Amino acid sequence: MARMAGRRALFAVPVLLIVTFGVFAVAAASPFDPVKAYAGTAGLTASQENLDQLRANLGVDQPLVPRWWDWLTGAATGDLGDSSVMRQPVADVIGERIGWSVLLAATAFAVAILLGTGLGVLAARRQGGWLDRCATSAAYTLEAAPAFWLGLLAIWFFALELGVLPPGGLTDTASDTVTFQQVASHLVLPALVLGVSQLPWFFLYVRQGVADALDEDPVRGARARGLGERTVLLGHALRSGMLPMLTLIGSRVPELITGALLVESVFSWPGIAAATVQAATSVDFPLLAALTVLATAAVLLGNLLSDLLYGLADPRVGFDG
Numbered sequence: 001m002a003r004m005a006g007r008r009a010l011f012a013v014p015v016l017l018i019v020t021f022g023v024f025a026v027a028a029a030s031p032f033d034p035v036k037a038y039a040g041t042a043g044l045t046a047s048q049e050n051l052d053q054l055r056a057n058l059g060v061d062q063p064l065v066p067r068w069w070d071w072l073t074g075a076a077t078g079d080l081g082d083s084s085v086m087r088q089p090v091a092d093v094i095g096e097r098i099g100w101s102v103l104l105a106a107t108a109f110a111v112a113i114l115l116g117t118g119l120g121v122l123a124a125r126r127q128g129g130w131l132d133r134c135a136t137s138a139a140y141t142l143e144a145a146p147a148f149w150l151g152l153l154a155i156w157f158f159a160l161e162l163g164v165l166p167p168g169g170l171t172d173t174a175s176d177t178v179t180f181q182q183v184a185s186h187l188v189l190p191a192l193v194l195g196v197s198q199l200p201w202f203f204l205y206v207r208q209g210v211a212d213a214l215d216e217d218p219v220r221g222a223r224a225r226g227l228g229e230r231t232v233l234l235g236h237a238l239r240s241g242m243l244p245m246l247t248l249i250g251s252r253v254p255e256l257i258t259g260a261l262l263v264e265s266v267f268s269w270p271g272i273a274a275a276t277v278q279a280a281t282s283v284d285f286p287l288l289a290a291l292t293v294l295a296t297a298a299v300l301l302g303n304l305l306s307d308l309l310y311g312l313a314d315p316r317v318g319f320d321g
Contacts, residue, residue, distance in 0.1 A: 012300050017072075019296045023289045024068040071286055075293075081286030085278045090286045093275055094294065100170070101271030104190055105260050111195030112252075116202025117245070121238055123203070124210035136207070139200035147197040147259040151266035154193050165189050168267040190267040197259050198252055205245040210238060246306055253302030257295050 062070070071081055080090035123132040142150075159167035166172065166189070171182040264273035272291060279287040 012297070015300065016293055016296060020072060020289050020293055021068055023292045024064060024071070024285060027283050027285055027288060028064045028067075067285065071289060075290070080290045083275075083279070083284055083287040085282040085284045086275065086287065090290045093287060094272065094290060097270060097272045097275055098294070100269060101260060101264065101273075104187065104194065104264065104269060104271060105256055107187060107191040108194035108198065108260070108263075109252075109256060111191060112198035112202050113249075115195070116199045117206050117238075117242070119199075120203045120206025121210055123207045124214065127211055132207075135203065139203050142196060143200045145197070146262070147194060148262045148266050150197055151190070151193045151263050154189050155266070158189060168269070170270050186267075186269075190263045190269050193267075194256070194259050194263045197263075198256060201248055201252060202245060205248050206242060209242060209245060213238075248306070250299075250303035250306030253299050254295075257298060 074081060078091075080094075082088070083090050083093050086093045119131075119135050123129075123135050126132055155167045158165045166186050168186070168189075170186055171178055260271065261273040261276060263269065264271040265277070272294075275287065276291050278284065279291060
């Protein structure tokens, strides 16, 4: 396990280098001017001399490669630079928001895995039944539904029509303090929407995996030995049927990140979505590079987690093979 993790860590280094250079290259070719975005309306009346000085202060007057190398060497020592659009260090921008994004993504992922696994097992147990048909039809429908559309629909129904859940934000409008109860109530809708948007893949994988496992000889043998249906289903078929689903966890991380950005925007959740959008539109090189590296690292860690879980669940798989 340690050797595989070490190999993955070494592989991640060139990947992150290429990704950061690509961010700076794309940003350099962008038609957006970071100086005008930073100056705002004052840039319309500013002299060219002042704009050039501001360009030098922001470091965007340098060529592509030196600009990227300066940011990279600074990041290696923990200095991610300053965000021109947020007017604060990049580390502070990420530190203030990453915790809320992780809370939302982790809760939604847990919802998707638990509900998808439970529904998948029930559907596989009675293939062709009403639950199987209804859940499968709903899963294929949700696969085509954008996360932001689900979010708007949830706000309309639960917040506006029923009035049982808050429509967005982190706390109540009149509150100036953050409490556990308020965060929990405001987390319900965005976490459910993001989790439901990821649920179809887990449900379909578990349903197919458990259905195939129920037809295998070991499961038939367990039934022939007189084991109870619940023991056969959960102790034998589920373990075998969940193996393909474990590999799905890593592959869903990019979709989870993209969906989280959309859901955060819809529900005004104070995560990194707003910072990402502003960094992209304002060509904020340091912030954009740091957020991209963060997303790439999350994807690489997700793939590593999938391999580790698969190896732990199936002893036949060698970590060092």
